[in-house]
Amino acid sequence: xxxxxxxxxxxxxxxxxxxxxxxxxxxxxxxxxxxxxxxxxxxxxxxxxxxxxxxxxxxxxxxxxxxxxxxxxxxxxxxxxxxxxxxxxxxxxxxxxxxxxxxxxxxxxxxxxxxxxxxxxxxxxxxxxxxxxxxxxxxxxxxxxxxxxxxxxxxxxxxxxxxxxxxxxxxxxxxxxxxxxxxxxxxxxxxxxxxxxxxxxxxxxxxxxxxxxxxxxxxxxxxxxxxxxxxxxxxxxxxxxxxxxxxxxxxxxxxxxxxxxxxxxxxxxxxxxxxxxxxxxx
Numbered sequence: 001x002x003x004x005x006x007x008x009x010x011x012x013x014x015x016x017x018x019x020x021x022x023x024x025x026x027x028x029x030x031x032x033x034x035x036x037x038x039x040x041x042x043x044x045x046x047x048x049x050x051x052x053x054x055x056x057x058x059x060x061x062x063x064x065x066x067x068x069x070x071x072x073x074x075x076x077x078x079x080x081x082x083x084x085x086x087x088x089x090x091x092x093x094x095x096x097x098x099x100x101x102x103x104x105x106x107x108x109x110x111x112x113x114x115x116x117x118x119x120x121x122x123x124x125x126x127x128x129x130x131x132x133x134x135x136x137x138x139x140x141x142x143x144x145x146x147x148x149x150x151x152x153x154x155x156x157x158x159x160x161x162x163x164x165x166x167x168x169x170x171x172x173x174x175x176x177x178x179x180x181x182x183x184x185x186x187x188x189x190x191x192x193x194x195x196x197x198x199x200x201x202x203x204x205x206x207x208x209x210x211x212x213x214x215x216x217x218x219x220x221x222x223x224x225x226x227x228x229x230x231x232x233x234x235x236x237x238x239x240x241x242x243x244x245x246x247x248x249x250x251x252x253x254x255x256x257x258x259x260x261x262x263x264x265x266x267x268x269x270x271x272x273x274x275x276x277x278x279x280x281x282x
Contacts, residue, residue: 002244003030007121009078011035011063011071011112012085014044016207017128017192019200020236021082026053028240033074035063035085047200065108071115080243081116083109084128086172088165088206097164105168109176117183124186126242129173131193131228132166134253149191149251173251188242189251192235193228214261215268215275227264230256 008025012018013034025032036044039062048054061074065085075081086105094100109127116125135141136153155174158167173189180187195207204212235254242248268275 003028005029005031006080007031007033007078008080008082008243009033009035009071009075010082010084011074012083013048013060014201015084016199016201016205017195017232017235017239018082018084019047020232021084021239022048022058023051023200024233024236024240026051026057029053029057031057031059033059033061033078035061035071035074037064038062043202047202051200065104065111068111068114071112072118075112075115075119075122077121078119079121079123080126081112081122082126082128082239082243083112083176085112086128087168090206090209094164097162097167101164101168102171105172106175109172110179113176113179113183113185117185122185124188124243125176125180126239127173127176127187127189128239129189129191129251130166130169131191131253131255132163133169133173134191136161136163136166136170147253149253188248190235190239190242191251191253192238193230193253193255195232195235196229197232214264225261226258227261228255228258230254 014036063070134151138154153170238254
């Protein structure tokens with residue numbers, strides 16, 4: 001197996017994408033150091049312990065993004081750190097963006113990278129950013145423009161529009177790139193779009209809640225009704241390849257399709273007529 005004898009770390013391992021990454025890494029023979037916020041919470045750990053290969057090659061560590069040195073034990077002896085832990089909070093629940101979103105995202109990234117910088121065995125860091133750190137530039141996109149990895153969100157624009165998730169991802173990516181350049185760490189950044197697909201964790205994550213909102217009430221996920229979607233399993237595979245391919249570098253947009261919400265609803269209406277979506281739209 002590709003990962004046999006290799007040790008890697010996944011931060012925020014109980015999350016939606018991270019759980020699939022842990023599953024895939026175990027399937028490929030890796031030994032995985034997985035961090036969670038609480039080892040005492042079965043909702044964070046049970047589904048990970050149940051994965052094939054977990055008994056033999058999964059070690060769980062408790063770590064907190066806001067505590068420097070918290071990740072030292074987890075990253076020790078690893079060849080790669082997949083840093084995926086970052087807050088994702090429904091907009092209606094945000095009362096203090098700085099403490100709820102920005103500080104944990106930015107300082108958390110730096111705390112993980114500081115721990116990674118102490119590890120002599122480390123070959124690469126793979127950072128999970130977002131298309132939100134790509135799309136929100138200072139100038140409006142021109143019609144027909146092709147968005148690629150050379151596009152960067154503007155922090156001031158994100159702040160003015162109160163796009164707190166986008167701002168947190170933009171600032172965290174910028175801080176991570178700067179730190180790795182200054183400290184000689186090999187960094188690859190992944191920028192997934194809106195991630196959909198089956199869940200491994202027992203709780204409904206925020207992105208899935210937004211999808212449910214679209215199904216139940218027709219509420220748009222994005223103001224323009226355009227969804228840059230990608231399957232969670234493809235995102236996990238992309239992360240693994242970002243480590244395994246020595247030529248990987250810089251940042252990568254990870255998007256499977258760009259579709260309007262109405263197209264998604266037509267598919268759902270056809271596949272799941274019991275939802276009676278078309279009747280509700282009359």
